[in-house]
Amino acid sequence: MAEAMTTDGWEPKIIAIVCNWCTYAGADLAGISRIQYPPNVRILRVPCTGRINPFYILKALQEGADGVLVSGCHPGECHYITGNYSARRKFAMLKRYLTYIGMEPDRTMFTWCSASEGDRFAQIIKGVTAKVRDLGPARKFVKTL
Amino acid sequence: MENVEKKMREEAGKLLADKKVDVVIGYERGTLPLTATPCFITSPEEAEKLVYDATCVQNLAKFAHDIISTHREAQKKVKPEDKRKKVVGIVARGCTSRSLVIHLQERQYDRDDIVVIGVPCNGYIDAKKLSAAAGGEEILEGSISGDKVAVKVASGEKNVSLGDVLADNCLTCRFNNPVISDVMVGDPAPAKPADKEFDKVDAFEKLSIEERWAYFVKEMSKCIRCYACRNACPSCYCKTCFVEQTMPAFVGLSADQTDTQIFQLLRTYHMVGRCVDCGSCVSVCPMGVDLRNFLKKLDKDAFELFEHRAGSSLEDVPPLSTYRENDKEDFIYHP
Incomplete structure (x- = not known):
């Protein structure tokens, strides 16, 4: 963890809302395989991406997350058959809408990662962390009171 | 008429x-x-x-x-x-x-x-536009004949064209x-220039990200959270609205601007495929928040992504209750 700390003291804080059946297991595999990835991610496990209320994403941003990542099963591989298909529609609308009102598109990321893709999980976290690091600390929607 | x-x-x-x-x-x-x-x-x-x-x-x-x-x-x-x-x-x-x-x-x-x-x-007539056309004075009397609106204010009588005071959503x-x-009842009304429907949204999309954010913040800072928009909206019929839900409380009630922004953002987001652009929320808003700019974007996206027009046919399924296997995924991140 020490080598990931930068000198100015700010580290991106990323909430990863992941599906229990694929990405969470993928993260587990990354850990078991001892693949290194940035420690900036906080994982929140949900039964399915279809269960995620878009409000969770906004709440995370409001409460101080610099970026939010949502990851679930690849389309067609949902444990509940269609959960991620519904989620895909929800998030397509949400991401476009957030971009429209002036949110940086890279603050909210959506991806798929299956249980066997430990390496991909590490790559995703690396990529998302780098993107959020480039953006700097979140300023929009951050609750100060 | x-x-x-x-x-x-x-x-x-x-x-x-x-x-x-x-x-x-x-x-x-x-x-x-x-x-x-x-x-x-x-x-x-x-x-x-x-x-x-x-x-x-x-x-x-x-x-x-x-x-x-x-x-x-x-x-x-x-x-x-x-x-x-x-x-x-x-x-x-x-x-x-x-x-x-x-x-x-x-x-x-x-x-x-x-x-x-x-x-x-x-x-229909937008009260705010009519008031502006009457010079901001109190309208004492008024009548509509054909496409002319005659209003009587303290300083005299004014004639305005009905087309100039129609609400934005009615124009297109x-x-x-x-x-x-x-x-x-009656014969069908003549068609309106509906191809200009999304002109304002298109123009807004072309602004820079900081300009868009500044506009959003400016509009939402007017909001006093009276919830008139929600109460007037025909699609807002939940028995317990998310803003009033406690345990867990969804949206904060503090004076912090982000609470208001998130309330508005979510209320409008709930209108995906459900907003018919009737303008009720805009007409009841006491603070004149430009809600339509945001709602129209959702309307446009739902049409672009899912070819869905809210309430256009009884056979349609709400867009977020269904899916297609080949829905667009251009927003998905691949490392």
Whole structure:
């Protein structure tokens, strides 16, 4: 963890809302395989991406997350058959809408990662962390009171 | 319009006299000049007070939902043999009928719970535009004849063109005739230049990200969270709205700007595939928040991504309740 700390003291804080059946297991595999990835991610496990209320994403941003990542099963591989298909529609609308009102598109990321893709999980976290690091600390929607 | 009004009264009176409906929801003259207010009539004699012209603003579908859901709730306490149905007659123009379709799609009530008296619509007057046209003075009297609006203010009389004071959503309305109706009154209204529908959204999209954010913050800072938009919206019918939900409390109630921003963002997001652009929220907003700019974006996206137009047909499924395997995924991140 020490080598990931930068000198100015700010580290991106990323909430990863992941599906229990694929990405969470993928993260587990990354850990078991001892693949290194940035420690900036906080994982929140949900039964399915279809269960995620878009409000969770906004709440995370409001409460101080610099970026939010949502990851679930690849389309067609949902444990509940269609959960991620519904989620895909929800998030397509949400991401476009957030971009429209002036949110940086890279603050909210959506991806798929299956249980066997430990390496991909590490790559995703690396990529998302780098993107959020480039953006700097979140300023929009951050609750100060 | 005179003719439409007369026929509408006849039809409403007939439905009540024939006991086909228990109540008719329509508009009556408001207490202020050039206003109309929703009214509920239960006897054929009252049909005379119904009006229909460019001063009728609110989307009446809200009340159909209210009446039917309240009635159904009350019926739960009634003995089975005494249970009765309540049929609501409703004066519906294009947007109202689309809201009714949304309620039906979402299984809020059955098709035979409502009798739709369809009326053609040429748009309604935006009170804020009219007030500006009257120089901000109090309107003492007003009348509409053809496409001219005559208003009397303290400093004299003014004539404005009806087209100049129509609400923004009416100017580019695609559905100015009812999509469903049991009784259609009058001839269909002429089409509006609907191809300009998303012009404002397109222009807004071209602004820089910081300009867009600044506009969002500016608009939302006006909001006093009176929830008038939610109460007027025909698609906002949840018994417990997320803003009032506690345990867990969804949206904070603090004076922090982000709480208001998130409330507005989520309320508008709930309108994906459900906003019919009736302008009720905009017309009731006491602070003049530009909600339409944001709602229209969702309308545009739902159309672009899912070819869905809110409430345009009874066979449609709400876009977020369904999916296609080949839905666009260009937003998905691949490392």
